[in-house]
Amino acid sequence: MQLYDTHAHFETEDDSSIAGILARARESGVTRLMAVGGSDELNRAAIMARNLRPDDVRLALGADRDQLSRSAGETLADIRRLLSANPCAAIGEIGLDFHYSPGTSRAQCDLFAGQLALADEADLPVVVHTREADDATLGVLDDVPWRHATLRGVIHCYTGDTPFARKLLDRGFMISISGIVTFRLAENVRTSARYVPDDRLLIETDSPFLAPVPLRGKRNEPAFIVHTAAFLAGLRGVTTEHLAELTSANALSIFG
Numbered sequence: 612m613q614l615y616d617t618h619a620h621f622e623t624e625d626d627s628s629i630a631g632i633l634a635r636a637r638e639s640g641v642t643r644l645m646a647v648g649g650s651d652e653l654n655r656a657a658i659m660a661r662n663l664r665p666d667d668v669r670l671a672l673g674a675d676r677d678q679l680s681r682s683a684g685e686t687l688a689d690i691r692r693l694l695s696a697n698p699c700a701a702i703g704e705i706g707l708d709f710h711y712s713p714g715t716s717r718a719q720c721d722l723f724a725g726q727l728a729l730a731d732e733a734d735l736p737v738v739v740h741t742r743e744a745d746d747a748t749l750g751v752l753d754d755v756p757w758r759h760a761t762l763r764g765v766i767h768c769y770t771g772d773t774p775f776a777r778k779l780l781d782r783g784f785m786i787s788i789s790g791i792v793t794f795r796l797a798e799n800v801r802t803s804a805r806y807v808p809d810d811r812l813l814i815e816t817d818s819p820f821l822a823p824v825p826l827r828g829k830r831n832e833p834a835f836i837v838h839t840a841a842f843l844a845g846l847r848g849v850t851t852e853h854l855a856e857l858t859s860a861n862a863l864s865i866f867g
């Protein structure tokens with residue numbers, strides 16, 4: 612079985628613990644994963660993971676909704692430098708979270724829009740977080756004056772409803788399902804996870820957070836994606852092998 616974890620963070624810069632996480636992923640059938648940044652620390656650790664296993668690990672660098680202590684211009688200059696110094700497959704994670712930080716909505720939108728423009732310039736897909744910010748996310752996506760590339764991207768760890776999913780699919784996005792789909796109270800996520808068409812569906816761990824049932828509460832890692840894949844396959848009435856194959860093919864098509 613070949614699994615592609617499209618969203619994993621690394622929180623340590625200790626070579627040997629990153630190597631251990633990558634080795635256990637390999638043993639569980641994770642043949643490829645996306646190491647995702649979002650802050651200075653996460654970006655550095657993602658670069659380390661990629662450098663340890665350049666054949667298996669793809670790299671996304673960016674500034675998430677919490678990186679607002681400096682001006683958007685300074686942060687964007689940093690991201691631009693990182694993009695030119697590293698072989699990135701995507702920009703991320705970027706996006707909006709009005710659940711935890713509604714007070715910074717304006718600044719979040721500016722930083723998000725700036726990085727979408729960088730993705731256009733660099734012709735890279737984007738990895739987008741959106742929480743309690745449906746309208747604002749669509750507003751920013753629709754306002755960016757797309758000049759060079761076409762908008763390509765993933766809404767990661769999807770927890771929205773099906774009408775919002777429809778609007779994102781209509782804009783060309785893929786939708787990535789995390790271990791939340793296995794949580795007892797996440798019926799809305801299961802409804803959306805059934806709704807996404809085969810050719811737009813991705814899976815992810817969002818590790819080290821959100822370990823799936825039956826490992827809920829543990830520190831998540833890419834190896835655990837087998838549980839999410841098996842659960843999602845059952846939900847969609849296909850074999851785990853089939854689910855792994857189609858989500859890997861989708862991930863390869865957008866990230867390589």
Ligand SMILES: [Zn+2]
Pocket residue numbers: 618620647704817
């Ligand atoms: Zn994330």
